[in-house]
Amino acid sequence: MPKIKAEKKSRIHNEVAKQGIQFNKDFGQHILKNPLIITSMLDKAGLRPTDIALEIGPGTGNMTIKMLDRVKKVIACEIDTRLVAELQKRVQGTPYQAKLQILVGDVLKTELPFFDICVANIPYQISSPLVFKLLLHRPFFRCAVLMFQQEFAQRLVAKPGDKLYCRLSINTQLLARVDMLMKVGKNNFRPPPKVESSVVRIEPRNPPPPINFVEWDGLTRIAFVRKNKTLSAAFKHNTTMAVLEKNYRVHCSLNNKEIPDDFDIK
Missing domain, CATH: 1.20.5 (Single alpha-helices involved in coiled-coils or other helix-helix interfaces)
Structure with a gap:
């Protein structure tokens, strides 16, 4: 059994290596490779030609390129300089180059500029702090369509009486309307994560509730x-x-x- 697991792991690593990038597990890098899911996320976000869109963790740019085709500008926040270089390479010499702004660094420590909408396959380990960073961001954005670990997504949308109802549920729903959009299997990512995923739509309540x-x-x-x-x-x-x-x-x-x-x- 150990030998079979080792061979499987080797095949995955070799496939990724052929593309010139070793993905970093510390950054939660699982690239969304299914174009149909990417298109569906963008459709459900209701992008407009005048929008400034925020993407967190663009990776190699699979979603970024499709988004650039639909909006006025994309602001992509990426912590991994290798992927920043890959993304810059993909848009270099194209009309998309002038429409893309890349913020290099940890999104949780980055002061985000104005944006209309956020669409992203985010690193799962920063899910909770990122949700509240976005919801407390001013001025308000229109909505966010985000990929999360499935259980985290279920907690976001859980209602009173549900088994998964928790602080995350009540705090998020105080500040926003939250809807589950779709489930996404692990084989839609490269390399595949150990957990299933789900896409959630978050729409901030504007004006916000009058509480501290x-x-x-x-x-x-x-x-x-x-x-x-x-x-x-x-x-x-x-x-x-x-x-x-x-x-x-x-x-x-x-x-x-x-x-x-x-x-x-x-």
């Missing part, structure tokens, strides 16, 4: 620490009570409010 999201996120963090407990039980936990008392004392200090000597947060 940082405070809301803190509330849901406490509420979902023990998912099957009541809110009352969650807030009575010793660790939670200690945090609440600390925060209250800071609040009183900042607002010059006196705290009674016998004060007890309980």
Whole structure:
């Protein structure tokens, strides 16, 4: 059995090597190779000729090239300089060259410019922080059509009472309308990931709900620490009570409010 696995792994590596690129697992590089799925994602995004589109993790540019044909400009954010060079090579000397802007670096640490729409097959390990980076981005974008690991996508769209309903579900749906578009099998990628994937459409709520999201996120963090407990039980936990008392004392200090000597947060 070990010998068979080794041979299979070798065939995959040889196939990728022939194309001159060894994909980096640390960056979650799984290139979407099925043109029908790429076209479907672009169709569902509702791209317009006047749009500025953001793509995160363009890889070798399979989606980028098709997107450039439909929009005014594509801003592609890529951390791997080898793939940046590959992408530049694909558009060099073509009408697409002037329509493509490449941001080199970690998208989570990059200040994103204005964009109308985001379509991307993103690295799965940055899914959660990226979703909230996009949703808190201003000015608002129209929508995002994104490829995620299937279970993560299911959590995004989960409703109260569903087994997968969690902080991610409630926080995302507070800020956006979220719809599951399609499932994508692992064989549509090169190299294939270990998990199945799904495409989700995210449309920010504009105007956003009139709440402080940082405070809301803190509330849901406490509420979902023990998912099957009541809110009352969650807030009575010793660790939670200690945090609440600390925060209250800071609040009183900042607002010059006196705290009674016998004060007890309980």
